[in-house]
Amino acid sequence: MNVRHLVFGVACGAMLGVTPLATTAVAQDSIYVPLLTYRTGPFANSGIPIANGMHDYLAMLNERDGGIGGVKLNIEECETGYDTKKGVECYESIKGKNPTVINPYSTGITLQLIPKAAVDKIPILSMAYGLSASAIGEKFPWIFNPPATYWDGLSMIFRYIGGKEGGLDRLRGKTVGFIFLESGYGREPIPLLEQFAKDYGFNVKLYSVAGKEMQDQSAQWLAVRRDRPAWMIMWGWGAMNPTAVKRAAETNYPMDKFIGIWWSGSEDDARPAGPGGKGYLTLNLHGVGANYPAIHDIVKHVVGKGKSQVDKSKVGENLYNRGVYNSVLSAEAIRNAQKITGKKVVNGADVRRGLETLNISEARWKELGLPEFAAPITAVSCADHNGHHAAYMQQWDGTKWVKVSDWIVPMKDKVRPLLEAAATDYVTKNTGWPKRSEACDKQS
């Protein structure tokens, strides 16, 4: 053995020994916020703007305010490709780094992480997606899905339809079509849709679109032409959305009777249909556009300094703002956690408490530099991890989204009992599901 090898070995050993210390030092000085994003793969068209929005808001807090409560945020993206398997791999790779909150950005990934969250003591924030029943805090103390569940979304769509029809009873005998991505996400609202069909006496036609058919859909829209539904509702994602809007226009389906959930309302979903897409409706949870002080700050501190991947012209588009909204929820939960615990550097367990006491009033939205950006988040609590907040209807005018309704509140009286039944059912089917042992904070 020569001296060179010995020196090399000692150096390697030293590096290996020092590295964990360095990592720990970083972890202690910052709050780790991992983002499960997808900038690649078949769903990248939807994933990219959300990833940019999520990242840029948190990065802006770092640049403008020095993080949250004086502690820098350690933002790290993990690419999932909207693939459940890769998403779980991402989770496994980051769970040891003291993540404060996990944003899976996929219903499929969320469903896989739900049983892990309670074990690893890491809260999951599935903002307006994931398992609707996880709104029941008693059964799912580590899962949060504000501001509204998919079932709330469907009930809001039906409130809108009821308003246009002159009452939901007018749907009796008519047909409502439901076109959906064949996935956990797409199938999520079907139980409530079938319940509504019973309650209001209409027929349901389901049009399933498999991943391979996203860019074709000719058979589905031919069936729509045959069935002539009075209303069409869409639960689409990725390349499915623009193709569906295009096919609807080609089929001469009346676009003002075609309503998408909030995940089917990107500008890039409606734009490719050209003038034919005019009139297409979707729910939305927040404002569109860059005319908010917080977004000006993002442009000034992040985009303008080349610290974002976004094309400046896309700042303020619908899904970009969705990402911003998601990060506002994460950031406010972290801020709450700091307030409740008195700690500067919080962990997952603290942020879970922060999420249970989430409260973003109208005044707080203004303080955040996002006046009237979204409905006040005032109903998340220990028992209710969703809050069932309002959304509004927007319509494509050929070039941009236009708000065409006031805030629509969900039919909580119909949704909540079904959610409770679904939560009980989930727990029953998953033998050994842990009973909630986490205490509720006073504020919740």
Place this chain on the structure above:
Amino acid sequence: MDLLYKIFLEPFVQMGTAPDLLVQTLWEGMVGGMLYALIALGFVLIFKASGVFNFAQGIMVVFAALTLIGLHAQGIPAFVALALTIAVMFALAWSVERIVLRPLVNQPDIILFMATFGITYFLIGFGELVFGGDPKTMITEELFLPKGSWDIKMLGGFVSLQKIDVAAAIIASIMVAVLSVFFSKTRIGRALRAVADSHKAALSVGISLEQIWVIVWFAAGLVALVTGIMWGARSNVSFALEIIALKALPVLILGGFTSIPGAIVGGLIIGVGEKLGEFYWGPLVGGGTDSWFAFVIALIFLMFRPQGLFGEKIIERV
């Protein structure tokens, strides 16, 4: 009884009572079938020359379409961009032969097959790096491809023909005819078949393996470009388009991996079959049959003709 009625009678009653919808379904199936045939053709060309299933054909479709749009976005006129894209596809074919295939001559087919996985992942990563993951709109107007539709009143209803679909069917037919003639009537076509039979034997009679591989990969690249333009014009161009390559698998099983006419006939059977299946029988099983119905058709054919409709029957001495 009700189920039997729904399977064996109701669809035919529907066909009789709404014949315009039947014609529309057949038309949609034919257009879809022609486009599947185009994708399958890319696979067939490379399989004939190397006995390898080119896993990268799907991503080549995306890469070619994105290159065209990307070049045009740089201010290059559409037809110049088209010519440059063709040059890029040639460069890709040359690079694949030089960097990937040449070092693997005489290796087992599975090695070459795995190499096409490598090409796929390289093109995905390179494509996303250069073009990003955002969806792009195909430059249909700039390429003088038609827009809109013809609504023809017939059979007590109407049949709507999208002009882009008509153009796609015509262009796909021309492409298939030209390639068929090129590969069956020319010296290169015969050389190609010789290479497919045995690399060593082909080399021994003076056929340049390198040249043949560059030609077929280039031809597959051209087919990918046309497929990308047509599919892109029908929806948009994103990496999701790569998935449609999977639709070519049942077409290949049905038509045979080595037959150009097989790819066309197989494409049409699959296209029409899956659309009829989804439209008339799909509701019985909750819809979404078009993702698997094609494979069922292909499996049924396989039971009777394992080599496919036009595939070469392999007789081996034992």
